[in-house]
Amino acid sequence: MNTSLFSELNDRQRDAVTAVNGPVLVIAGAGSGKTRVLTERIAYLLREHHVSPREILAFTFTNKAAREMKERLERKTPGAAETMWVGTFHATGVRILRRHGDKIGIQRNFSIYDADDSLNLLKRILQRNAVAAYAVRSPRALRDKISRMKNGLVTPAIAQQQAAHDVDERIATLYAEYVKELERANALDFDDLIARVVELFSVCDEARVQYATRFRYVLVDEFQDTNAIQMAMIDHLSSVHHNLFVVGDDDQSIYSWRGARVEHILDFEDLYENTRVIRLEQNYRSTRTILNAANHVIAHNEGRKGKHLWTDGDVGEKIQLIAAHDEESEAVYVVQCVKRMCARGLSLKDIAILYRTNAQSRALEDVLVMSSLPYQIIGSVRFYERMEVRDILAWCKVLVNPNDTVNLRRAIHVPRRGIGKTSFEKLEEEAYQRGVSVIDVLRDGGAPVAGAPARRCAEFLKLYERLATVVANEVAPVVVERVVELTGYVKYLETNYPDGEGRVENVEEIISKASGFAEGADDPSLRGFLEEVALVADVDNLDLETGQLTLMTLHNAKGLEFDCVVVTGLEEGLFPHFNSFNDQRAIEEERRLFYVGITRARKHLVLTCVGMRRRQGQFEGGMPSRFLGELPDECLDRPQQPSVEVGVSGSRDLFGGAGTRVMRGTHDEYSQESPGDDQFSQEELSYRVGMRVRHDNFGAGVVRKVEGAGDQLRITVIFDLGSERKFLAQYAPMHPM
DNA sequence: TGGTAGAGGCTTTTT
DNA sequence: GCCTCTACCA
Numbered sequence: 001m002n003t004s005l006f007s008e009l010n011d012r013q014r015d016a017v018t019a020v021n022g023p024v025l026v027i028a029g030a031g032s033g034k035t036r037v038l039t040e041r042i043a044y045l046l047r048e049h050h051v052s053p054r055e056i057l058a059f060t061f062t063n064k065a066a067r068e069m070k071e072r073l074e075r076k077t078p079g080a081a082e083t084m085w086v087g088t089f090h091a092t093g094v095r096i097l098r099r100h101g102d103k104i105g106i107q108r109n110f111s112i113y114d115a116d117d118s119l120n121l122l123k124r125i126l127q128r129n130a131v132a133a134y135a136v137r138s139p140r141a142l143r144d145k146i147s148r149m150k151n152g153l154v155t156p157a158i159a160q161q162q163a164a165h166d167v168d169e170r171i172a173t174l175y176a177e178y179v180k181e182l183e184r185a186n187a188l189d190f191d192d193l194i195a196r197v198v199e200l201f202s203v204c205d206e207a208r209v210q211y212a213t214r215f216r217y218v219l220v221d222e223f224q225d226t227n228a229i230q231m232a233m234i235d236h237l238s239s240v241h242h243n244l245f246v247v248g249d250d251d252q253s254i255y256s257w258r259g260a261r262v263e264h265i266l267d268f269e270d271l272y273e274n275t276r277v278i279r280l281e282q283n284y285r286s287t288r289t290i291l292n293a294a295n296h297v298i299a300h301n302e303g304r305k306g307k308h309l310w311t312d313g314d315v316g317e318k319i320q321l322i323a324a325h326d327e328e329s330e331a332v333y334v335v336q337c338v339k340r341m342c343a344r345g346l347s348l349k350d351i352a353i354l355y356r357t358n359a360q361s362r363a364l365e366d367v368l369v370m371s372s373l374p375y376q377i378i379g380s381v382r383f384y385e386r387m388e389v390r391d392i393l394a395w396c397k398v399l400v401n402p403n404d405t406v407n408l409r410r411a412i413h414v415p416r417r418g419i420g421k422t423s424f425e426k427l428e429e430e431a432y433q434r435g436v437s438v439i440d441v442l443r444d445g446g447a448p449v450a451g452a453p454a455r456r457c458a459e460f461l462k463l464y465e466r467l468a469t470v471v472a473n474e475v476a477p478v479v480v481e482r483v484v485e486l487t488g489y490v491k492y493l494e495t496n497y498p499d500g501e502g503r504v505e506n507v508e509e510i511i512s513k514a515s516g517f518a519e520g521a522d523d524p525s526l527r528g529f530l531e532e533v534a535l536v537a538d539v540d541n542l543d544l545e546t547g548q549l550t551l552m553t554l555h556n557a558k559g560l561e562f563d564c565v566v567v568t569g570l571e572e573g574l575f576p577h578f579n580s581f582n583d584q585r586a587i588e589e590e591r592r593l594f595y596v597g598i599t600r601a602r603k604h605l606v607l608t609c610v611g612m613r614r615r616q617g618q619f620e621g622g623m624p625s626r627f628l629g630e631l632p633d634e635c636l637d638r639p640q641q642p643s644v645e646v647g648v649s650g651s652r653d654l655f656g657g658a659g660t661r662v663m664r665g666t667h668d669e670y671s672q673e674s675p676g677d678d679q680f681s682q683e684e685l686s687y688r689v690g691m692r693v694r695h696d697n698f699g700a701g702v703v704r705k706v707e708g709a710g711d712q713l714r715i716t717v718i719f720d721l722g723s724e725r726k727f728l729a730q731y732a733p734m735h736p737m
Numbered sequence: 738t739g740g741t742a743g744a745g746g747c748t749t750t751t752t
Numbered sequence: 753g754c755c756t757c758t759a760c761c762a
Contacts, residue, residue, distance in 0.1 A: 553749085
């Protein structure tokens with residue numbers, strides 16, 4: 001064996017790479033080089049064991065991760081990436097269903113329904129089933145319920161059987177109706193892309209054996225976030241060779257709300273006999289300070305396998321804690337901090353700002369615009385969710401699949417063409433009765449509609465047929481362009497929307513995306529394009545080479561790393577979020593999310609919280625997050641206060657000297673901790689580090705330090721006005737805010 | 738049929 | 753605070 005191949009791997013990593021046959025579970029801590037292990041392992045299989053690339057199947061969490069893995073492999077072993085299957089569960093599911101879906105009644109031109117399409121379909125079902133509709137709070141709630149059932153391998157029939165109450169039964173009825181309607185529309189929703197593969201493999205053993213034989217080696221990244229249905233898919237696909245290699249970290253499991261089961265990792269050894277377990281605990285990413293903080297935080301969780309990350313790297317800088325007055329000053333502070341990092345030699349692309357909820361990006365964005373720093377936001381307003389983009393795509397979808405009623409409904413109404421709701425519903429009813437598509441009804445003369453609307457329908461059909469011809473003969477970008485042109489969509493936007501200009505740009509952007517797609521695609525057809533579009537996540541578009549600052553949710557940051565990471569909004573109610581308050585497991589998941597955030601940072605970590613935050617229009621006071629109290633004191637820098645009160649008028653010179661000087665003070669005096677100081681005991685006290693308090697004489701401030709206990713309890717507070725004072729808690733006229 | 742005004746709900750996270 | 757849905761009117 002050529003050992004020089006592995007000279008840069010540590011012993012454990014090498015074990016993982018070379019454990020060729022049988023089930024292997026790699027517990028890989030954050031920054032322990034798991035991506036490298038995955039790619040090295042594949043390269044090793046190809047080179048040393050003469051495995052053909054087409055015998056390898058690898059699951060990644062995002063399309064971006066898949067792309068990157070392929071690129072790395074292509075560099076190592078040219079030509080290999082082409083025939084290898086590397087992708088997300090959803091993308092792989094589509095691939096399988098396009099080939100073998102007909103075995104379970106799926107036509108090749110099926111539509112993929114995203115969350116919004118599903119919702120539209122469910123709304124119509126609820127309208128038709130008014131009685132059953134009482135069982136659900138909202139269409140959304142129903143969608144989530146159905147999704148959870150699908151991801152838990154619960155079919156409508158099982159749901160019906162298990163129904164304990166009237167309510168459950170009605171939900172099961174609605175679920176059954178939804179499944180039926182999807183089938184009628186020849187559409188699959190997101191969950192179906194996996195669930196129906198599992199169905200295929202259970203119904204058609206030939207298909208299962210074919211795939212499971214072909215894929216001698218199955219690899220799964222981010223294994224802690226697989227749900228039951230994905231697990232079933234993995235199980236089928238590895239059922240012939242049993243060479244299943246999974247990599248995950250139970251401490252980074254953050255998708256239980258999507259049905260992910262951390263038990264898959266915890267019980268893997270019991271599920272698969274003779275499993276080899278390998279633990280990667282050496283971290284190559286973060287400073288010792290950051291790692292220390294991460295280890296302390298995650299130690300508060302009970303439901304974990306337990307591991308201790310270590311590094312032989314530098315201690316590095318302390319973690320900066322910033323307490324701001326409100327979200328505006330938080331944003332200003334963050335931007336100041338970013339500028340300071342840049343002044344110290346970091347590039348904007350090495351910095352990320354992370355938050356719990358998408359809504360938090362707004363305040364940050366406002367300040368970033370003023371500061372003219374280039375930035376990219378991942379996730380808040382997704383390109384493919386914009387109205388104008390959806391309109392065009394609705395046209396495309398229904399052109400590929402005439403049975404796609406949800407998108408036909410949308411297409412027929414944009415632009416407005418004199419066919420109203422009533423007419424459409426008549427057509428739909430007719431189609432339903434006859435068991436054909438609405439397009440077919442139109443082709444037969446649109447029987448139930450008469451008069452002016454009938455003429456409009458005939459015109460619409462003519463337009464549809466004309467575009468359908470284009471679809472049959474042209475590549476995706478040409479079709480999209482003709483759709484825009486022949487529907488008169490640009491004019492429609494310009495006349496109906498005051499902000500039409502930006503929307504037109506988005507329409508042009510779809511065309512150019514289609515061109516970009518067609519250039520590199522095996523199948524440059526419209527269908528291929530729609531498939532790609534349906535499966536892209538926003539994070540797939542993240543470009544770390546553009547020199548921009550990146551903003552995104554903590555969930556989106558999974559798998560990424562930056563020199564400097566700022567986690568904002570560390571307040572009770574926001575992070576951890578309110579919704580998790582009455583569930584210990586949910587709180588632990590929030591903590592894991594925080595852990596993920598911390599471990600994204602290589603060198604610098606900044607944490608911020610505010611005293612006041614606007615929530616749905618209302619101002620709400622928040623206490624600093626309990627997670628801040630879980631950070632070891634010796635890792636922390638002193639809390640910072642914005643040196644300037646922020647108003648729009650005063651923001652011009654926000655980024656000048658005054659503010660930064662205050663922030664740059666030396667903090668040695670704060671880091672001398674009394675060794676007996678046990679931060680865990682602070683949990684029981686009413687004052688915690690980072691907490692906002694009000695003192696009758698000095699006003700509002702932040703608790704910097706808590707010492708002693710009982711009547712010797714001393715609290716050090718930094719006041720918003722700039723001073724710092726120490727009090728005996730029992731005498732001070734002070735209380736938490 | 739289509740536009741608009743006002744009410745009501747909502748935001749935790751996403752393939 | 754913003755978005756979506758509904759009811760009502762032109």
